[in-house]
Amino acid sequence: MDLYREGDPIADTRAPDGPIETRWERHRFEMKLVNPANRRKMTVIVVGTGLAGGSAAATLAEQGYQVRSYCYQDSPRRAHSIAAQGGINAAKNYRNDGDSVHRLFYDTVKGGDFRSRESNVHRLAEVSVNIIDQCVAQGVPFAREYGGLLDTRSFGGAQVQRTFYARGQTGQQLLLGAYQALERQIGLGNVEMNARHEMLELVIVDGRARGIVVRDMVTGEISTEMADAVVLATGGYGNVFYLSTNAKGCNVTASWRAHRKGAYFANPCYTQIHPTCIPVSGDHQSKLTLMSESLRNDGRVWVPKAKGDQRSPREIPEDERDYYLERIYPSFGNLVPRDIASRAAKNVCDSGRGVGPTGLGVYLDFADAINRLGRKAIEAKYGNLFEMYERITGEDPYEVPMRIYPAVHYTMGGLWVDYDLQSSIPGLFVIGEANFSDHGANRLGASALMQGLADGYFVLPNTLANYLASSGPLDKVDASHPEAVAARTDVEDRIKRLLAINGDRTVDSFHRELGQIMWEHCGMERSEAGLRKAIDEIRALREQFWQRVRVPGDGEGLNQSLEKAGRVADFFELAELMCIDALHREESCGGHFRAEHQTPDGEAQRDDDRFAYVAAWEYTGTGEPVLHKEDLTFEYVHPTQRSYK
């Protein structure tokens, strides 16, 4: 193919060997430590204050490092982890239903369609139990049973009940726990918090990440901050699709700027399309709203058996309904993993049986559960979600079934990191959704919160210490270093360039159009012809963007159009890489479904002989990225075709 070159494979991921149960424990012992007196002399920059960044910044400060924390929101409490609804997985086995660290490990590797690293996933399962302990100690008000012990529920892709939750606001409660720990450290003077600051460039000195260039979004001031190490916890890139369940401000800029400076970007085409979101209502749509996967515990998904059936759902008799997930996947039923549920919804809608004004919707029906458990019980479990649905659609889901449709939700791809969560740039660590590490080609429900907190509370603080101790005292550098000055000049030039175009189209109009290209050709189903077309269209639109975009105002103060313009410019570059990655991966796996590669009954057809690797892309600046392959080996969970039937 003409779009990329293949470079050397990745030789070392720093993953330890030996029995998988002992790898993390042994690695922790073998890693070097920094003594408490020396920690006080070291500065760590943490960008992002979600579950990963907030927990990391708090923990590093508790350990004695000088921490500088940055977020684009007006407060660290608002990072988008806050919107996670359903829950957090942990292998506590409080239900005595056969759960264990090994089973969580197994489910996650299988759920990721055998495209993740066994060592990483096992470590995640091990520390999952510590996360629950930590959060309870912080005062996170998890749901409890009458005896005062913690309640759990089921989530997709698992047959045990290992998901801990706080009504439909688990992400909010876990994030506030981390935020409060962070605020405590801010109050103690151990963390310097910089809200409404946006990272726009990475500074590399002598091959190591040593700082960032940030813009104060209120004053417009550009400044360069130097440190001993940089941690990116800047979330995923789902907003490349314009419409997604991400917050409006979520962006790829920090990751992309690091990528342009040499950090490999891994598996960018692995995106998660969540099956249960409120359908698009019109052209004005600015974002999509998720209805938690937990609803599939009690809701039944169906469409009419007949094409174009226009009757209201309550008038359609039982035997004229197709509960297609229960029919096709009898053993997991409505709780199949997200990728499978989304594609099934697309298939029934493509066959003309979709519901609602656009035909792009399926029913999620609670009538049976309300009859069985009573309205009160359903209210207690999902009340806030039902209210939210009614506010947005004007329909009462206690009376008429919800209408749902898949939407972009999470990105499994991200900056490549080794077992220590260090990117291909020494001193640059990447945690949470921003890295690619633990979910393979599909993330299971309630695993994002687990990974964010695992990285921030329990993994990074160990591996970062090892880096700092191993690299010895680094040279003192400040913002006058030529590399820092060059990075800052790049940022200033770019802002000037965006402001100078003064064209005839808004940033949002470009973003919307880019999103449509991506959704159509790099969304739930991809094909070679579609991806090639998308790459051409993205390149043409990007050229238009740099000629015709209009960014009003100046760079001196708060300028929300300027913020958006910089982010969309980076999404254009990422979008092309996503399509190249999707095109090169001539197989279907997890969230990546290639029309050419499916089993006779329409399931994803992996090609383990050719594609059992992580695709880590190196930026070259020529438009022709270089592919580095990291081979994946499976010693404990043997790849099979994933079956939820």
Added chain:
Amino acid sequence: MNLTLRIWRQHGPEDKGRMVTYPVQDVSPDMSFLEMLDVLNERLILDGEEPVAFDHDCREGICGMCSLMINGEAHGPQRGTTACQLHMRQFSDGDTIDIEPWRARAFPVVKDLVVNRNAFDQIIAAGGYVTAPTGSAPEAHSVPVPKADADAAFESAACIGCGACVAACPNGSGMLFTAAKITQLSLLPQGQPERYTRVIGMVDAHDEAGFGGCTNIGECAAACPKGIPLNTIGRLNRDYLKATAKRAGS
């Protein structure tokens, strides 16, 4: 439907600011309130004007970033609903809608409808936490928590920190926000050891940040999009009284 918007425009903290009228046409009832502002901003940009700056992020009612005074009501007319979740079907063709920022001494205006709510973070930093350094936690089931306490703690913990309570209060008081966190932590066994130092620290920080005092008016609870009840403040007051008595006695 067609509407007339009167929006507060203010270039920066030093500018005096004023209401500016903008007609908007063809508003769909299915639009969210913020999507209606998006449409206005797209038009302003193409007309060569500066778009209206407003805070928003998740647009699903949980991040607490959106902060609009709509027709004099914090987050607008619909109970229990943030501005981002408010939909235009709540309005009628021909309506005139006033849109202003939160107005409170502790929340200075940054630009247009954007205010600085850093004072809330300062209140949390002064005690709104349980000291539990990472790694020090006991096994989660070592301390059972009665379901009723856990549920009540959750109700208070649902606060999104948006500041509607402050904007609605004639005194500009942040007591409902402060009390919500105090109530959550004082209901849980994990919050007991710091219970009384917490309430003193947080109330002091609240007062220092320039919030007004609480005189039990109750506008805060009526405006709260998460339904935090007014009696939460009573719980704060009890704890505060006990804490000052303890301090006087020691």
